[in-house]
Amino acid sequence: MLPNILRSPFVPMTLLVLIMIFLILSLSGPDSVQQGLARYSFLGFTCLLFLWISLIRLNNRKNPQNRIHSWGVIPPEFREMDEGQQWVTFKACRNVYIYYTYALPAAAIFCFVFFKWPIAPLLAIGVLGLGQYLVYWLTIRKLNHF
Incomplete structure (x- = not known):
């Protein structure tokens, strides 16, 4: 169960999300309440x-035979143990690529429309990242019949 939790995109x-x-x-802004919340979110991220x-x-x-590399180049959710799992990873990565063909122009338009809002690019990057994880996870879940 622990490897499944550690390999999940959640x-x-x-x-x-915390960062x-x-x-x-x-x-x-310099509001003390917002700065306190920022510190708590960073503390939660660090913990x-x-x-x-x-x-x-x-x-x-x-499980020394099935190691997970926390700082590796390959994300831990890639479980390429055999050809079947490699195919599932291929299909999920393909769907993420298709997601980005639509999401990147939408993010650019969002940043262009809200250019006076200083956190618009940050929100766009956050939504792109969350969308990537959701598309990947939903594809893996669908193909593995969970």
């Missing part, structure tokens, strides 16, 4: 990151 997606909240609140790394190390000690 942990990186949660880390992305985006931190950056948006940090850029919002979750250390927990994730600790669980990966625990998993790697228990």
